[in-house]
Amino acid sequence: MKTLHLGQFIPGDSPVHRLDPRVKILAVLLLSIVILNAGTVGSLVVTAFLLAAAALSGLSVGRVAAALKPLAWFFAILFCLHLFFTDGRPIFTFLPAVTYEGLGLGTAVTWQFIALVVSAAVLTMTTAPSELVGGFEKLLRPFNRLGVPSHDIAIMVSVALRFVPTLLEEVERMQEAQMARGADFAGGGVIRRLRKMATLVIPLILCTFRRADELALAMEGRGYHRGPRTYLRELKFTGADYAALLAVTAFLIGVEALRFLPL
Amino acid sequence: MIKAAQLIYRYDPKDTPVLDRVSLEIPEGQYVAVIGANGCGKTTLVKHFNALLVPQQGQVLVDGLDTKDPRAHREIRRRVGMVFQNPDNQIVGMSVEEDVAFGPGNLGLAPAEIRGRVGVALETVGMLRFAKRAPHSLSGGEKRLVAIAGVLAMRPAYVVLDEPTSYLDPAGRERVLNVLWDLRQEGISVIHVTHSMDEIVDADRVVVMSGGTIIRDGAPRDVFREADVLRAVGLSTPQVTELMGRLRAQGCGVRPDVLSVEEAFREITALIGPGTGGSR
Numbered sequence: 001m002k003t004l005h006l007g008q009f010i011p012g013d014s015p016v017h018r019l020d021p022r023v024k025i026l027a028v029l030l031l032s033i034v035i036l037n038a039g040t041v042g043s044l045v046v047t048a049f050l051l052a053a054a055a056l057s058g059l060s061v062g063r064v065a066a067a068l069k070p071l072a073w074f075f076a077i078l079f080c081l082h083l084f085f086t087d088g089r090p091i092f093t094f095l096p097a098v099t100y101e102g103l104g105l106g107t108a109v110t111w112q113f114i115a116l117v118v119s120a121a122v123l124t125m126t127t128a129p130s131e132l133v134g135g136f137e138k139l140l141r142p143f144n145r146l147g148v149p150s151h152d153i154a155i156m157v158s159v160a161l162r163f164v165p166t167l168l169e170e171v172e173r174m175q176e177a178q179m180a181r182g183a184d185f186a187g188g189g190v191i192r193r194l195r196k197m198a199t200l201v202i203p204l205i206l207c208t209f210r211r212a213d214e215l216a217l218a219m220e221g222r223g224y225h226r227g228p229r230t231y232l233r234e235l236k237f238t239g240a241d242y243a244a245l246l247a248v249t250a251f252l253i254g255v256e257a258l259r260f261l262p263l
Numbered sequence: 264m265i266k267a268a269q270l271i272y273r274y275d276p277k278d279t280p281v282l283d284r285v286s287l288e289i290p291e292g293q294y295v296a297v298i299g300a301n302g303c304g305k306t307t308l309v310k311h312f313n314a315l316l317v318p319q320q321g322q323v324l325v326d327g328l329d330t331k332d333p334r335a336h337r338e339i340r341r342r343v344g345m346v347f348q349n350p351d352n353q354i355v356g357m358s359v360e361e362d363v364a365f366g367p368g369n370l371g372l373a374p375a376e377i378r379g380r381v382g383v384a385l386e387t388v389g390m391l392r393f394a395k396r397a398p399h400s401l402s403g404g405e406k407r408l409v410a411i412a413g414v415l416a417m418r419p420a421y422v423v424l425d426e427p428t429s430y431l432d433p434a435g436r437e438r439v440l441n442v443l444w445d446l447r448q449e450g451i452s453v454i455h456v457t458h459s460m461d462e463i464v465d466a467d468r469v470v471v472m473s474g475g476t477i478i479r480d481g482a483p484r485d486v487f488r489e490a491d492v493l494r495a496v497g498l499s500t501p502q503v504t505e506l507m508g509r510l511r512a513q514g515c516g517v518r519p520d521v522l523s524v525e526e527a528f529r530e531i532t533a534l535i536g537p538g539t540g541g542s543r
Contacts, residue, residue, distance in 0.1 A: 130357045155355075162357050165399040211352050218353030221313055221345040222413060223337055223369035232364035232381065234374045 009128050016057035016126045020241040021135030027248045028123050034252045035115045042258050043111055049251070050118050057126045067121035068114060075110050082106030131233075133158045138235050151229055159215070170207060174200055265289040265312055265343070265421060265452075269321035272307055281307045283475040284321070289454065291420055294447040296463035296483075297456045299472035300497035305456050308472070309423045312454065313343035326420070341370065344414030346424040350406035359401070359409050360385070360394040366417040377416075384412040388442050404435020411442060421452040428462060436462070460487070460501045464522040471498070488520040503527040510534075 011017075016024070031046070038046055054064050068075075088101030124132065137154035144150055175185060178199065185196055265288070272282040281304045289295055299305045310316040311323045314330040325342055328335040347353050356362030360381050367377040385391040388408040398406060407427060414422055424443070428436040440462055443453050447467075457463060469486040471479035473496035479486050487493070487500045490508050499505065507521045507530065517530040 128357075130361055133357075158357055158361075159355055162355065162398065165397070166351055169399065214347060214349065214352035215355070217315060218345075218347055219355060219365075221315055221340055221347075222353075222355075222366040223340050223417065224365075225337070225369065228371070229368045230371050230374065230377065231368055232361055232374060232377050 008125070010059070010063065010125050011128075012058050012126065014056060014058040014126065015240075016053065016122070018240070019126075019244055020235055020237055021127050021131045022139055022235060022237075023241050023245045023248075024123050024127055025132075025135050025139060026245065028119050030249060030252045031119045032116055034255050035112055035119070037256065037259065038112075039259050042255050043108070043115070045255050045258070046115060047111075049255075050115060050122070053122050054118070057122055059122065059125055063125065064118055064121060067125070068117055071113075071117060075113060078113060079106045079110045082109055129161050130158065131235075133161070134231060134233065134235055149226065152226055155224075163211070166211075167204065167208065171200055171204060174203055264291065264324075264326065266324045267308070267311065267318075267321070268323075270308070270311060270318050270323065271320035272304075272311070272316065272318060274307075279475070281475050282311075285475070285477055286321075287470065287477060287480070289421070289452060291452055292447070292450045294443070294453045294465075294467045295455065296466040296469045297454065297472065298458070298460070298463070298469060298498060303472040303496070304475040305472050306425055309345075309425060309454060309456055312421065312423055313345050314339045315345065341417050342419055343421045343423060344417055344419035346407075346410050346414055346422065346427060348425045348429060350403070350410040353410050354398045354406065354413070357397065358394070359390065359396050359398060359412075362398060362409060363412045363416050366413055370417065380416045380418070381412075384415040387415055387445065388412045389438065402435065404431045404438055407431065407435070407439055408442065411439070415446075419451065421454060422446060423454040423456070425456045426458065427455065428457070428459060460499055460504075464501050471496070473497075484520045484522060487522065490519075 031049075034042065035046055054061075083098055083102045083106040086099050086102035086105050088099035090097040090099050091103065092098055127135070133154050136157075137150050140148055140150035140153065175183075179185065183196065183199070185193070188196070267285055267287045270282050270285040271280050273280045285304075285308060287308075297305045297309065307316065311318060311330065312325065314323075314325075314336045317323075317331055323330040325339045328339050328342075330336075330339060354362050355365045363381045363384050364377050367380050372380070381394075382391065385394055388411050390405065390408050390412060393401065393405065393409075398409065401409065411422070411424070411427075422443075427439050427443070431439065443455060444465070447453050455463060455466065463469060464483050464487075466483055469479070469481065469483050470477055471486060471493065478496065479489070479492065487504045490500045490504065493500055500508070501522060503521055503524055503526070504519075507517050507519060507527060510517050510531075511519060515534055517534060518526075521527050521530055
């Protein structure tokens, strides 16, 4: 079985795991704003905060780095683009000039992206997918009156997540069935490999439609209807959740305020 | 009671009907097996029982509620649970317990009540220790049991199962059949659609369908006695019944309506005299 590793949930019992998902979601949202506004001092403080949050979650540096790894190329290109294409005082001239400003900007922008990914990774690694969906659903509930169907969105997302492994298994099965009849998925160039993948995509889409049909029938048979429903776990804020939300908010406002200090 | 009267249904108006004037009554607490060759209309019939299909002509009443009335659908679907053939396509939740909680959540029950029902339903099918597991990590038989638990959490009076043992290994099949029998003991009606004659010899009643009509409806012993009728519509009899039939064809004086190995053993020892074989 193939598994997805990008920010996959790691079961645990750390204080961060136990927090209400809504606290963590809100914290990540606030943190994103702070990250995108941070100056030099702010970014150092946020880095320390993220490291502390990861440590408190029981996540090792390796786990967090693993979440960043698939994006390494993106970070590298981002950094180089800023490094080479920013006007200013040249450090040395190499094709386009590499400037002090470019070095600064490249570092800052790349740091911002890394920090955003790490904060999202801490969220998804410490929160079970079902809790995450439940948290979003409850945060969106006040918008029901504005026509945001929070319950339906929650079901949509959780069904999608539920079927990811099932569909991966299906692809594997179809691949095996085609290999048994002489198809070769390993060799060939990029174009040829893509073309071979097309022979999987079409049956996969057809199968998925059939599944969706049956699923809809089964859901209807189990009394599904649009609109409000109840859940096995109703999320409830505890004292710790309020305290954490308050502390994080105060801290992040503090970091924001740093920008206005003459440092 | 589920009551179908003069039910007619066509998937395409130009075609011959899939169900042709079917009338049937299923009282509460009965274990009813529905058998028939592929395309005989048995799945179409049972889909009418919980209003997934609505009669084009005729009527289906579930405890007096008419399936043609859309306002009654929620209550009808609560009373008549439906377990489909492929459990992969009916498990909605990201974990076993969340999936079982889906139905009660749709009923709008309080979380404490949902928790209680999920526990009882998983206990009934023997899957309580799998509560936190992800559905895709389960075996075929376990998925089937989870699908049954999902229906039980709605506290139905009737449970309809469409070929619940297909693709299962013998152990998985045994577990599913035992659960169905437990439901029957608890007073829940079990409507079991199947191709396998051997697993329904203990049913209260066997309904045989062919070409969109019910051709036989009675106790297993009476239905399986008529091996010729079953064979003519593409069905078979349980293996021991078949064996007795062949012995009779050879001129042996055994009963034609034997359903279990024990009965067959008694018939054969009576025929050849005791003490010649091993003891039992």
